[in-house]
Amino acid sequence: MHLPVFDKDQRRIVQELRKSGPLSRTALANRLEISPAALTKLSRTLLSMGVVEELDDPAHAARGRPAVPLQLASTGGYAIGATAHKGVLELALVDFAGATIGMHHETIAPIDPRQFARKLRDLTHELIGRYNLIGRRMLGMGIAVPGPALSIEGERWSVVDALPGWRGAPLREIMAGELAWPLWLENDANAAALAEFYLGGLMRDFSTVVVVLLGYGIGAGVIVDGRLVRGQYGVAGEVGCLFPMDRPRPSPLDLLACLRAEGCAITSVAQIDASALDQRATIEAWMDRAAGQLEAVCNNAFAWLDPGAIVLAGPLPAEILRGLEERLSQALLASTVEGRRPPVRVSGLGGSPITLGAALLPIHALGARE
Numbered sequence: 001m002h003l004p005v006f007d008k009d010q011r012r013i014v015q016e017l018r019k020s021g022p023l024s025r026t027a028l029a030n031r032l033e034i035s036p037a038a039l040t041k042l043s044r045t046l047l048s049m050g051v052v053e054e055l056d057d058p059a060h061a062a063r064g065r066p067a068v069p070l071q072l073a074s075t076g077g078y079a080i081g082a083t084a085h086k087g088v089l090e091l092a093l094v095d096f097a098g099a100t101i102g103m104h105h106e107t108i109a110p111i112d113p114r115q116f117a118r119k120l121r122d123l124t125h126e127l128i129g130r131y132n133l134i135g136r137r138m139l140g141m142g143i144a145v146p147g148p149a150l151s152i153e154g155e156r157w158s159v160v161d162a163l164p165g166w167r168g169a170p171l172r173e174i175m176a177g178e179l180a181w182p183l184w185l186e187n188d189a190n191a192a193a194l195a196e197f198y199l200g201g202l203m204r205d206f207s208t209v210v211v212v213l214l215g216y217g218i219g220a221g222v223i224v225d226g227r228l229v230r231g232q233y234g235v236a237g238e239v240g241c242l243f244p245m246d247r248p249r250p251s252p253l254d255l256l257a258c259l260r261a262e263g264c265a266i267t268s269v270a271q272i273d274a275s276a277l278d279q280r281a282t283i284e285a286w287m288d289r290a291a292g293q294l295e296a297v298c299n300n301a302f303a304w305l306d307p308g309a310i311v312l313a314g315p316l317p318a319e320i321l322r323g324l325e326e327r328l329s330q331a332l333l334a335s336t337v338e339g340r341r342p343p344v345r346v347s348g349l350g351g352s353p354i355t356l357g358a359a360l361l362p363i364h365a366l367g368a369r370e
């Protein structure tokens with residue numbers, strides 16, 4: 001099936017339905033300041049494309065079929081997202097409405113980009129069959145990369161050392177050579193920002209958000225007026241540069257190193273447990289220090305971007321993320337008119353949002369004002 005191509009007004013309709021949920025044609029026309037006649041014509045085209053559908057609500061039939069709401073069609077297509085970190089490969093499938101179709105997670109030995117692409121290709125075919133998606137419209141594949149782009153085109157990336165053969169490799173060329181679908185590559189913090197924006201409920205209330213990803217290291221994804229901000233050279237949000245690698249950093253790997261230095265017999269971030277007696281004191285001390293370091297990140301994001309939300313996200317246990325949020329809420333952060341302070345909150349998605357955000361890359365590209 002062909003990929004849908006939207007004009008400006010069709011894109012606005014899709015984004016408004018994604019933001020607000022089902023709406024009548026009249027409500028859509030009023031919100032978007034489009035004439036009812038034009039809205040009817042536009043919606044008819046979107047219905048024929050299969051990306052919008054009329055809400056099947058028995059209550060409407062009982063009232064003699066008044067204005068029938070429109071909503072995004074889950075059958076309008078699906079997209080796949082993938083991410084690779086040290087020892088882990090994860091895939092997510094989402095439908096056009098943003099609902100998760102399925103997830104795949106497995107532990108793997110370190111692999112180079114070509115091996116990753118081949119494994120991703122085979123797993124994708126397997127998942128398409130498992131979830132009965134054969135014949136459905138495939139919107140594309142997003143891959144989240146742990147590291148900043150080396151150019152705005154995103155051909156090569158400064159990938160973390162834990163992935164052998166990735167840094168500086170022509171990732172787009174390698175992936176495209178093995179994967180026969182439309183392809184997006186994106187920094188993992190930007191992918192996380194998309195997941196929080198679309199799936200974490202932020203889109204309903206805010207147009208500008210900052211997501212601070214405590215992942216392999218620390219980075220940030222920035223969305224301004226619904227657009228993903230990459231910057232002049234593709235490295236917007238690289239807040240890790242504020243914390244030199246030879247010094248303590250507010251990152252999960254730094255916490256892991258602190259715990260191991262105190263004699264805790266753990267080898268991965270997944271083993272960090274705030275309730276464990278042998279870890280608790282070290283974690284509390286680390287949260288005190290890390291929150292102090294994150295004050296600068298939150299203050300700068302607040303002053304420069306005026307975000308509706310600054311979200312702490314990543315694979316750390318929720319109790320630790322909440323501990324950081326609590327400390328930041330009590331800190332003497334910057335304030336502006338009417339006493340507003342950096343609006344720090346913890347991700348409500350649970351776990352790491354990176355892979356879901358990668359799956360949303362094709363959907364975001366179709367509908368957002370890029």
